[in-house]
Amino acid sequence: MSKELVFGHQNPDTDTIASAMAYAYYQNQLGYEAEAVALGEPNDETKFALDKFDFEPLRLIETAANETDQVMLVDHNEPQQSVSDIDQVTVTHLIDHHRVNGFNTSAPLFMSVRPYGSVSTILTEMFQAKNINIPANLAGMLLSGLISDTLLLKSPTTTDHDREALTYLANLAQVDANDYGIQMLKAGTNLAAKSDEQIVDGDAKTFELGSSKVRIGQVNTVDLADVFSRQADLEATMKTLMDANGYDTFLLVATNILDSDSELLFVGANADKVEAAFEKSLNDQNRMDLPGVVSRKKQVVPPLTAAFEN
Amino acid sequence: MSKELVFGHQNPDTDTIASAMAYAYYQNQLGYEAEAVALGEPNDETKFALDKFDFEPLRLIETAANETDQVMLVDHNEPQQSVSDIDQVTVTHLIDHHRVNGFNTSAPLFMSVRPYGSVSTILTEMFQAKNINIPANLAGMLLSGLISDTLLLKSPTTTDHDREALTYLANLAQVDANDYGIQMLKAGTNLAAKSDEQIVDGDAKTFELGSSKVRIGQVNTVDLADVFSRQADLEATMKTLMDANGYDTFLLVATNILDSDSELLFVGANADKVEAAFEKSLNDQNRMDLPGVVSRKKQVVPPLTAAFEN
Numbered sequence: 001m002s003k004e005l006v007f008g009h010q011n012p013d014t015d016t017i018a019s020a021m022a023y024a025y026y027q028n029q030l031g032y033e034a035e036a037v038a039l040g041e042p043n044d045e046t047k048f049a050l051d052k053f054d055f056e057p058l059r060l061i062e063t064a065a066n067e068t069d070q071v072m073l074v075d076h077n078e079p080q081q082s083v084s085d086i087d088q089v090t091v092t093h094l095i096d097h098h099r100v101n102g103f104n105t106s107a108p109l110f111m112s113v114r115p116y117g118s119v120s121t122i123l124t125e126m127f128q129a130k131n132i133n134i135p136a137n138l139a140g141m142l143l144s145g146l147i148s149d150t151l152l153l154k155s156p157t158t159t160d161h162d163r164e165a166l167t168y169l170a171n172l173a174q175v176d177a178n179d180y181g182i183q184m185l186k187a188g189t190n191l192a193a194k195s196d197e198q199i200v201d202g203d204a205k206t207f208e209l210g211s212s213k214v215r216i217g218q219v220n221t222v223d224l225a226d227v228f229s230r231q232a233d234l235e236a237t238m239k240t241l242m243d244a245n246g247y248d249t250f251l252l253v254a255t256n257i258l259d260s261d262s263e264l265l266f267v268g269a270n271a272d273k274v275e276a277a278f279e280k281s282l283n284d285q286n287r288m289d290l291p292g293v294v295s296r297k298k299q300v301v302p303p304l305t306a307a308f309e310n
Numbered sequence: 311m312s313k314e315l316v317f318g319h320q321n322p323d324t325d326t327i328a329s330a331m332a333y334a335y336y337q338n339q340l341g342y343e344a345e346a347v348a349l350g351e352p353n354d355e356t357k358f359a360l361d362k363f364d365f366e367p368l369r370l371i372e373t374a375a376n377e378t379d380q381v382m383l384v385d386h387n388e389p390q391q392s393v394s395d396i397d398q399v400t401v402t403h404l405i406d407h408h409r410v411n412g413f414n415t416s417a418p419l420f421m422s423v424r425p426y427g428s429v430s431t432i433l434t435e436m437f438q439a440k441n442i443n444i445p446a447n448l449a450g451m452l453l454s455g456l457i458s459d460t461l462l463l464k465s466p467t468t469t470d471h472d473r474e475a476l477t478y479l480a481n482l483a484q485v486d487a488n489d490y491g492i493q494m495l496k497a498g499t500n501l502a503a504k505s506d507e508q509i510v511d512g513d514a515k516t517f518e519l520g521s522s523k524v525r526i527g528q529v530n531t532v533d534l535a536d537v538f539s540r541q542a543d544l545e546a547t548m549k550t551l552m553d554a555n556g557y558d559t560f561l562l563v564a565t566n567i568l569d570s571d572s573e574l575l576f577v578g579a580n581a582d583k584v585e586a587a588f589e590k591s592l593n594d595q596n597r598m599d600l601p602g603v604v605s606r607k608k609q610v611v612p613p614l615t616a617a618f619e620n
Contacts, residue, residue: 111422306416
């Protein structure tokens with residue numbers, strides 16, 4: 001059997017990169033050949049974490065079937081968020097914390113989904129359950145993934161499992177979780193250095209909602225004005241990407257990580273469904289305040305799913 | 311929050327009943343309100359196990375949404391194998407050992423799929439991981455589910471996890487696994503007492519293969535002649551069920567549990583695909599020897615899936 005590839009979703013974020021690295025290491029410790037790879041370049045936040053804990057970026061792949069028959073997925077299960085030729089390989093393992101949608105196999109597999117704040121947390125518990133030591137620098141990456149996905153435990157996706165894992169990992173990595181976490185999150189919000197496409201699409205995922213293809217991007221900032229001062233350019237980029245990829249709707253969720261509020265920017269069709277989802281109107285700039293919303297997974301996708309499927 | 315219902319698949323077998331009982335107990339020990347129920351009457355084998363370990367049959371339900379919003383599934387995930395109104399309730403937990411197919415949620419859940427021989431084995435490991443004691447009579451039911459699904463460890467679905475769990479559970483239940491297992495398996499093979507419909511449909515499941523709806527029944531016996539002496543009546547019943555339920559194809563796998571061989575009976579469309587799946591021809595009685603085949607999940611569904619999707 002050839003070496004299995006381990007990877008997270010397209011447009012990788014810190015939790016996807018950290019969990020691919022940690023799950024490959026975990027499998028290696030159990031005696032299996034596995035290599036962590038990535039479906040895209042690390043973002044600024046992930047680069048900050050990789051630098052801090054002295055790792056090189058993962059090798060990039062565009063397809064999997066050219067080098068292996070079997071893969072392990074972390075931090076995603078929906079095929080359209082995975083490698084382009086996912087239908088050509090067998091998924092033997094899957095560790096995730098998202099809704100399950102469109103994921104089908106022809107044989108049983110090893111699949112653990114938990115409603116936790118990060119896959120880094122799930123993996124931390126798996127290391128603990130098997131009494132496998134997590135090296136300090138890998139613990140630092142898992143800590144980074146956990147902080148990134150939970151916005152330093154402020155996201156409503158945060159569970160007690162995440163709080164316990166944060167303390168455990170910070171101790172192993174020998175960093176102060178709060179100081180390091182704020183630094184890392186801020187490193188991901190340097191919008192001046194980002195292109196319009198990086199802002200709208202850098203963290204975007206595609207969702208099949210009802211019969212519509214909905215692209216949802218999210219960008220973190222410490223000042224929402226830094227995003228919306230560029231609104232005209234961002235909208236033009238969203239329209240271009242929408243036409244090129246056949247999206248029906250494109251939403252950008254701009255999230256202020258300091259006060260845990262978001263503002264939505266809407267482009268495309270289905271304005272009525274977006275308004276129904278959040279029970280409020282888009283303003284005359286096609287924007288909507290979403291106070292207290294920080295989690296795409298928990299606070300954005302479920303109401304949209306309900307509205308689009310009605 | 312109302313009490314959650316815990317149940318396995320339609321046409322329940324011993325592993326589905328045992329794992330519903332054990333998972334409800336497990337959740338109760340963790341402080342959650344959960345009740346094990348069943349989607350059908352226990353079969354003869356399951357009745358033998360329930361009698362032996364002094365349990366009443368589970369309460370039957372026909373729908374779930376009339377009594378709860380949330381359910382936990384064991385031993386299945388495909389919606390057409392579940393309760394009829396599964397789309398009206400939220401699945402919060404799922405423990406399974408089958409392929410994942412057509413199972414979609416709108417939010418993250420607790421989902422553990424393992425490629426083990428039985429769900430009883432997965433649950434045994436979950437009890438061990440949380441240091442929850444398994445009462446002797448519940449261990450007896452889990453042992454029964456494990457023996458049933460692995461044909462006393464002879465099925466190719468058997469893993470080292472199952473072998474270890476069998477020893478552990480037999481010790482807790484204070485029975486000899488081999489003696490008890492043969493008795494229990496034989497109790498399920500009294501074909502003279504079964505109607506034609508019980509034989510062809512009692513353990514049947516529906517699979518969406520390619521664009522076809524394929525019904526696959528399986529019956530255990532200690533003499534294949536006991537099944538095929540009734541072939542004309544069984545075929546008539548399969549045709550009636552096929553017409554009434556819109557199946558394109560109906561297969562009955564008759565399995566000799568003593569020598570671990572099967573013979574297939576075919577009714578309906580797609581003979582070419584069935585022949586392609588097993589790389590051999592149906593004989594002039596629409597039957598096919600399948601030496602060494604005992605597992606529908608591992609040896610029947612995967613080749614059919616490949617053949618129907620080509």
